[in-house]
Amino acid sequence: MAASTSAASGTNIYAAGLLGKRTPWFVLAGCLAASFVLFWLLQAGTPGATLNVAGAIIVGAIFYPLAIYTISLLVEGARKAKDRLVTALVYGAFLLALAPLITLLSTVVANGLARFDLEFFTYSMRSIVGAGGGFVHAMVGTLLMTLTATVISVPIGLMTSVYLVEYGRGPLARAITFFVDVMTGIPSIVAGLFAYSIFALLFGPGTKLGIAGAISLTVLMIPVVVRSSEDMLKLVPNELREASYALGVPKWLTILKVVLPTSIAGIMTGVILAIARIIGETAPLLVAAGFTNNLNYDMLNGRMQSLPVAVYYQYVSPGVDVQAYLDRAWAGALTLILIVMLLNIIARLIARYFAPKSGR
Numbered sequence: 001m002a003a004s005t006s007a008a009s010g011t012n013i014y015a016a017g018l019l020g021k022r023t024p025w026f027v028l029a030g031c032l033a034a035s036f037v038l039f040w041l042l043q044a045g046t047p048g049a050t051l052n053v054a055g056a057i058i059v060g061a062i063f064y065p066l067a068i069y070t071i072s073l074l075v076e077g078a079r080k081a082k083d084r085l086v087t088a089l090v091y092g093a094f095l096l097a098l099a100p101l102i103t104l105l106s107t108v109v110a111n112g113l114a115r116f117d118l119e120f121f122t123y124s125m126r127s128i129v130g131a132g133g134g135f136v137h138a139m140v141g142t143l144l145m146t147l148t149a150t151v152i153s154v155p156i157g158l159m160t161s162v163y164l165v166e167y168g169r170g171p172l173a174r175a176i177t178f179f180v181d182v183m184t185g186i187p188s189i190v191a192g193l194f195a196y197s198i199f200a201l202l203f204g205p206g207t208k209l210g211i212a213g214a215i216s217l218t219v220l221m222i223p224v225v226v227r228s229s230e231d232m233l234k235l236v237p238n239e240l241r242e243a244s245y246a247l248g249v250p251k252w253l254t255i256l257k258v259v260l261p262t263s264i265a266g267i268m269t270g271v272i273l274a275i276a277r278i279i280g281e282t283a284p285l286l287v288a289a290g291f292t293n294n295l296n297y298d299m300l301n302g303r304m305q306s307l308p309v310a311v312y313y314q315y316v317s318p319g320v321d322v323q324a325y326l327d328r329a330w331a332g333a334l335t336l337i338l339i340v341m342l343l344n345i346i347a348r349l350i351a352r353y354f355a356p357k358s359g360r
Contacts, residue, residue, distance in 0.1 A: 017076050024084070027068050028060075035060030065089055105337070112334030115327040125293040125310075131324040135332050137295040138310035144299055145210055145289065145306060146279050149217035154271055157225025164226075165233040166255055183223040191219040192284030199288070210296065210304030213289030217278045224277055228270025232263040265354040272347040276340045282308035307336050 039056040065088040072081035123134035160180075164173055195216035199207045236259050244254040260267075290303035291313055311332040318325035 019072060019075055019084075023071070024068055024088075027071060028064050031064045031067055032057065032060035035063065061092060061095070065092065108330060108334050108337055111327070111330035113331075115331035116334060120328070120331050124295045126295070128293070129319055130321040133328065135307065135310055135328065135335070137293065138305045138307045138332065139335070140295060140297065141210065141213075141289070141304040142279060142307045144297070145214040145217060145285070145304065146275060148211065148214035148299060149221050149278060150271070150275055152214070152218045153221040153225055153274070157222045157274075158229050158267065160222075160226045161229035161233055162255060162259075164230055166251070166259070180223045180226050183219070184227065186219075187283075188216075188220055188281050189283040189287065191216040192287035194219060195284065195288040208288060208290030208303045209301070210289055210299035213285045213304060213306065214299065216284035216288040217281060220281065220284065221274050221278050224274040225271060228274065229263075229267050232266030232270065233259060235266065236262045265351050268354065269347040269351045272343050272350065276343040276347075279339060279343070280308055280336055282306075282312050285309050286312070307332055311336070 035056045036051070038059070039052055043051060065085055068088055069081050069085040072084045076084075119132065120134040121139070122136055123132070124137035125133045125135070126137075160176065164176060168176065192213075195212045196208070198215070199209060199212045240258050240262060241254055244258050245251070249257070285306045286309050289306060289309070291309055292303040292305050294302075294305075296302050296304050311329045314325045314329035314332065
């Protein structure tokens with residue numbers, strides 16, 4: 001009774017067999033400090049050696065689960081010690097998965113800001129052989145081809161998912177589901193070769209057009225739209241459909257007025273995520289749409305540049321001023337990341353504000 005009273009009052013929490021709330025942080029700080037001291041001692045005898053900060057952090061993070069488990073085992077017992085060990089491992093796995101993303105973003109931002117200026121967004125690469133120029137032609141090409149692919153893919157994918165959920169029964173529905181699964185896993189270069197072969201048969205070998213690039217993106221986008229829309233339509237409660245049928249509403253009108261409005265937030269989220277999936281594709285556009293330094297607004301005439309292909313060529317084919325080409329490549333990569341990030345934010349906002357409201 002006295003021990004519980006002491007623990008409740010907080011005068012001697014360790015005597016009650018519990019670690020303080022800040023104890024894990026103190027243990028982590030101690031592990032990191034010990035790791036830094038160890039690395040400093042190991043490198044102290046090496047002339048010109050610098051402290052390996054990343055290595056010290058990794059070693060300290062590895063020792064932390066063992067340290068917190070040992071301390072908890074001595075103070076709190078085996079059950080609580082296992083809980084703290086698993087918690088430390090889970091947080092460690094999360095940070096380990098987050099580290100490459102943070103490193104990638106920091107690297108792209110640090111290198112891309114050098115050319116993230118007004119000229120980059122207003123000039124093309126026509127007649128530019130060194131510093132200067134921009135990627136406006138690539139941005140316009142990416143916008144046009146992605147928009148065209150979206151206009152083609154969304155109706156086809158949405159109507160396919162409606163058929164599979166509301167009407168599809170038997171061998172045809174199973175065959176469609178099978179081929180959608182196959183299309184989801186095909187390499188992107190296959191989509192580019194497919195679009196290129198179609199236009200090569202129609203207009204002759206070597207034909208590379210913006211519309212061909214859009215068709216290759218369509219092949220990649222349709223299965224994603226079908227899968228995401230199908231999952232959203234399946235989440236609509238059957239009670240809503242049955243209530244509509246009970247009022248004498250035909251099935252097609254039930255789908256149009258009940259099923260689709262109920263799932264529209266999830267469908268739109270899936271569409272935007274599908275756009276984010278295809279906007280960074282390089283291989284199919286390199287094969288189907290080609291490469292050009294000129295600004296081209298005509299999808300049916302001539303080659304059309306895209307951001308991923310522009311970044312690729314700036315990196316693999318630098319001119320005399322190599323740094324200028326690398327700066328443009330990093331700026332293009334940063335632009336792509338910002339576009340994808342913006343699309344994901346829009347998808348989350350749509351899912352949040354346009355989802356059906358629950359309750360009264």
